[in-house]
Amino acid sequence: MLPFEFYQNEDVVGLARSLLGCRIVSEFSPSITLSGIIVETEAYRAPEDRASHAFNNRRTPRTETMYRAGGVAYIYLCYGIHHLFNVVTGPVDRPHAILIRAVQPIENIDTMRQLRGASSVTPRLTNGPGKWTRAMAISLRHNGLPLYHAEGDIRLLKRMSSLSEDDIVSSPRVGIDYAKEWKDKPWRFRIKGNPWVGK
């Protein structure tokens, strides 16, 4: 389990790298645990970052969870359909977040396939931020839940196997062309060569 202290770090870009290779667990039912390995992330560093919902410390009912102490989930509805999952980081009133964009399925993969309505298991199952949340039954009802409790519905576990810095590639974030000079920041991170990352 990643401890509460892990999330208090002010360096959200560094934390976005650190989350690669970590395990995310979702309790689907008392008998079915879904889990996978994080293979793609993006850092959002408000208040400066124009790409963040919390740019310029904007506070709405939706963004409120981003202002809490790190270690909780920020989940919002994107384009009215997709539930996107972020890890809140940093201290109270410092609205940093890390979007999880892709996950490599590990436990109960066939249940994930059913939840996605897919006929077979391919990287398309979980290689996008709206795809893997559906595959792991994550939705708005999890917004604000802590990620560091052993009994929690969603938990983050530390890296099992080692991952060298050379295995991480960075590039500009996607879908944020409106963000002016912030759109080119290389704050998207992927595990090099992993077939489960996005395109």
Add this chain to the structure above:
DNA sequence: CGTCCGATGAACT
């Protein structure tokens, strides 16, 4: 393989 486009809701002008 690629481009186009509708879905569907929160937040904004």
Add this chain to the structure above:
DNA sequence: GTTCATCGGACGT
């Protein structure tokens, strides 16, 4: 009314 941290289906190459 428009935009938006997206996706899958339709159709052309």
